[in-house]
Amino acid sequence: MSKIILTAQNISKQYRLGVVGTGTLSHDLNRWWASVRGKEDPYLKIGAENDRSKKAETDYVWALRGINFDVYDGDVLGIIGKNGAGKSTLLKILSRVTSPTTGSIKTKGRIASLLEVGTGFHPELTGRENIYLNGAILGMTKAEIKVKEEEIIDFSGCAMYIDTPVKRYSSGMRVRLAFAVAAHLEPDILVVDEVLAVGDAEFQKKAIGKMKDISGNDGRTVLFVSHNMAAVKSLCTRGIVLENGISTFEGTAEECVSYYLKGGKSELNNRQVFEDIGDSKHFKLNEIAIKNSNRNYDEPIVEDEEIVLETNLVISSESERYHVTYHLYNELGEAMFSLSNRRADVNLINGVNHLSCKFPKGFLQPGNFSLKFLLIKDRKKAIYVEDSIINFTVVNAGRELGVYMGREPGFIIPDLEWNQN
Amino acid sequence: MDYSKTSSQDSDWLYEIKAEKPLFDFNFKEIWRYRDLLVLFVKRDIVTVYKQTVLGPLWFLIQPLFTSVIFTLVFNNVANIQTGAVPSFLFNLAGITAWTYFKECLTGTSGTFTKNAGIFGKVYFPRVIMPMSVTISNLLKLAIQLSIFTGFYIYFVASGKPISPNANLLLFPAYVFIMGCTGLGLGMILSAMTTKYRDFTVLITFGVQLLMYISAVPFPMTEILEKKPEYFWVFKYNPLAQIIEGFRYMTLDTGLFTWWGFFYALGFSLLVFFVGLAIFNRTEKSFIDTV
Numbered sequence: 001m002s003k004i005i006l007t008a009q010n011i012s013k014q015y016r017l018g019v020v021g022t023g024t025l026s027h028d029l030n031r032w033w034a035s036v037r038g039k040e041d042p043y044l045k046i047g048a049e050n051d052r053s054k055k056a057e058t059d060y061v062w063a064l065r066g067i068n069f070d071v072y073d074g075d076v077l078g079i080i081g082k083n084g085a086g087k088s089t090l091l092k093i094l095s096r097v098t099s100p101t102t103g104s105i106k107t108k109g110r111i112a113s114l115l116e117v118g119t120g121f122h123p124e125l126t127g128r129e130n131i132y133l134n135g136a137i138l139g140m141t142k143a144e145i146k147v148k149e150e151e152i153i154d155f156s157g158c159a160m161y162i163d164t165p166v167k168r169y170s171s172g173m174r175v176r177l178a179f180a181v182a183a184h185l186e187p188d189i190l191v192v193d194e195v196l197a198v199g200d201a202e203f204q205k206k207a208i209g210k211m212k213d214i215s216g217n218d219g220r221t222v223l224f225v226s227h228n229m230a231a232v233k234s235l236c237t238r239g240i241v242l243e244n245g246i247s248t249f250e251g252t253a254e255e256c257v258s259y260y261l262k263g264g265k266s267e268l269n270n271r272q273v274f275e276d277i278g279d280s281k282h283f284k285l286n287e288i289a290i291k292n293s294n295r296n297y298d299e300p301i302v303e304d305e306e307i308v309l310e311t312n313l314v315i316s317s318e319s320e321r322y323h324v325t326y327h328l329y330n331e332l333g334e335a336m337f338s339l340s341n342r343r344a345d346v347n348l349i350n351g352v353n354h355l356s357c358k359f360p361k362g363f364l365q366p367g368n369f370s371l372k373f374l375l376i377k378d379r380k381k382a383i384y385v386e387d388s389i390i391n392f393t394v395v396n397a398g399r400e401l402g403v404y405m406g407r408e409p410g411f412i413i414p415d416l417e418w419n420q421n
Numbered sequence: 422m423d424y425s426k427t428s429s430q431d432s433d434w435l436y437e438i439k440a441e442k443p444l445f446d447f448n449f450k451e452i453w454r455y456r457d458l459l460v461l462f463v464k465r466d467i468v469t470v471y472k473q474t475v476l477g478p479l480w481f482l483i484q485p486l487f488t489s490v491i492f493t494l495v496f497n498n499v500a501n502i503q504t505g506a507v508p509s510f511l512f513n514l515a516g517i518t519a520w521t522y523f524k525e526c527l528t529g530t531s532g533t534f535t536k537n538a539g540i541f542g543k544v545y546f547p548r549v550i551m552p553m554s555v556t557i558s559n560l561l562k563l564a565i566q567l568s569i570f571t572g573f574y575i576y577f578v579a580s581g582k583p584i585s586p587n588a589n590l591l592l593f594p595a596y597v598f599i600m601g602c603t604g605l606g607l608g609m610i611l612s613a614m615t616t617k618y619r620d621f622t623v624l625i626t627f628g629v630q631l632l633m634y635i636s637a638v639p640f641p642m643t644e645i646l647e648k649k650p651e652y653f654w655v656f657k658y659n660p661l662a663q664i665i666e667g668f669r670y671m672t673l674d675t676g677l678f679t680w681w682g683f684f685y686a687l688g689f690s691l692l693v694f695f696v697g698l699a700i701f702n703r704t705e706k707s708f709i710d711t712v
Contacts, residue, residue, distance in 0.1 A: 015710060025618075092709070096438055096545035099706040104439035111545075119543045124469045133465060136458035137544055 002073040010103035011067040078236035085242040109188025118178030123167035156180035287312040304397040311355040319348040331368040366396040462554035489513040519668040526604025529555035531611040548705040589671035606693030613704035636661035660689040
């Protein structure tokens with residue numbers, strides 16, 4: 001059993017919602033007045049749970065609440081959670097970018113954080129000068145950098161351009177150089193954000209190999225935050241799962257990943273039941289749901305299994321005149337394609353319709369999607385339109401170590417026919 | 422490392438990240454550890470300012486020279502302000518050289534948090550390194566500008582003008598220190614305030630300009646004493662006016678110098694510096710949430 005190197009006790013972080021304006025000033029004055037009278041900050045008592053989808057009731061939100069954990073020497077701790085679960089906030093606190101609202105973190109080692117590669121790179125300076133500048137920003141001394149200079153240049157594979165200003169570099173080269181500097185940091189505790197999701201496959205392999213080296217051979221302690229379950233599984237020894245700012249699960253990396261993929265304790269919005277869409281005269285929309293075919297509605301949608309979109313709709317009469325169309329949007333709000341039952345020669349019937357539409361496995365890439373619902377009459381008029389009637393997230397499945405961990409470009413991967421002629 | 426020793430678990434914490442903000446949390450050891458970063462920032466500031474300009478570092482000289490020419494034209498020739506035996510141009514150049522150092526320290530450090538939010542949001546290093554590097558790189562600019570001042574000084578002496586420095590010149594390092602401390606201190610206070618309320622950025626741009634006039638840069642303090650003695654207190658109690666006047670006194674042997682004024686300015690600069698440091702320290706902990 002190795003010793004505790006870092007311990008976090010009751011870490012909370014409160015943020016103010018909305019913009020900084022005149023209201024802020026009055027709150028600041030209230031706070032100041034409370035402290036003058038020796039009272040507690042009046043705004044610490046309030047604050048909503050960090051759940052993005054709910055409407056805010058107060059001006060304050062707890063991005064993190066009551067987080068406790070210990071890190072042992074040599075641990076590789078994975079911190080996982082959905083977007084907005086508080087991972088980045090926790091990282092910021094760990095790397096001393098911001099301070100917690102309550103609680104404390106005690107550490108026995110020096111922490112270096114990599115929330116981004118290439119922080120402080122100056123475009124006018126050469127690659128070599130930037131190695132020194134970036135290294136110093138990350139906490140290395142000049143002497144330390146000098147020793148590793150050749151190794152860093154070698155690792156980056158940018159030897160030819162090393163005395164050229166960084167503004168002439170391609171973005172890939174910049175990332176390589178930046179990562180090379182970061183990879184040669186030697187802190188007691190390394191805090192890493194998802195910086196691995198950049199660069200090409202070959203470089204990622206190199207980067208993950210280096211990460212394994214750091215944690216495995218050198219016995220260094222690493223805190224690793226990621227969405228990438230494959231990377232967490234292969235790199236981490238232990239993990240914690242964050243949900244809405246609260247730590248909901250702690251265990252081995254394996255256990256954490258499967259807990260996370262099961263969807264944790266939060267209800268997913270993958271099934272929408274409607275009460276008031278439609279009118280009794282023409283139609284009524286009851287329910288729209290999306291899930292993996294052989295999973296439940298409350299489980300996250302995994303990329304490498306078939307996905308089914310279900311529509312429960314009542315048509316009163318003249319059903320042959322109607323059809324259902326969906327427009328699929330990606331997280332950037334760009335329309336991907338439209339899908340409709342008419343094209344598939346599936347007709348609506350009078351009474352209750354249970355339509356289902358299947359996406360083949362691996363068709364949708366991991367990411368957030370949104371569906372727009374349209375009920376079309378006589379193939380020309382949309383009698384009912386609802387934007388983002390259902391939003392869903394596709395998560396990535398586990399991958400073997402050594403293969404590409406990142407994301408392919410684009411949002412869909414159609415299954416096209418390939419032949420060897 | 423010996424992993425088997427688990428006994429001393431509670432004692433030897435290296436440091437603690439917590440919510441409370443002590444008033445003075447100035448960790449000299451840590452700043453010393455980051456000294457290489459300080460040097461690199463200074464180098465970066467100097468090297469990159471005039472990249473891709475034709476005149477390059479000559480701009481450091483052009484700014485004070487042209488300002489002095491215009492001041493001489495407007496204040497001395499048109500408004501007819503007398504500078505005694507000292508050539509008006511040299512008088513103005515002295516004032517502007519000193520003023521520029523203070524101004525650059527103030528404006529350079531006042532944007533510390535807002536300008537560096539990108540870096541500060543991603544990585545920790547003692548934040549005070551940033552304003553310190555600005556003050557030091559401005560020191561180098563001051564050296565360049567002093568050399569042009571010295572050049573003109575020699576020229577005017579050679580052409581027979583009755584000017585000479587006096588014994589107060591020994592106070593030169595003290596004056597540079599006072600100017601740097603005041604600029605840095607005020608800059609740190611303003612940088613902390615601009616993180617939340619951007620009103621101060623607006624204030625700084627025109628405030629500095631107005632401040633120059635009530636700091637007796639383009640005219641001697643004696644002028645005020647003669648023409649508007651009822652407003653003399655504005656200049657007497659303005660530490661910057663005391664600094665500018667003192668700077669001209671030691672280099673050109675002209676103007677009003679009192680030891681009271683010197684220590685007043687010194688005291689003010691130290692006060693502003695420590696208040697600035699305390700405010701800066703408080704702000705650096707969580708400014709990233711409000712910037």
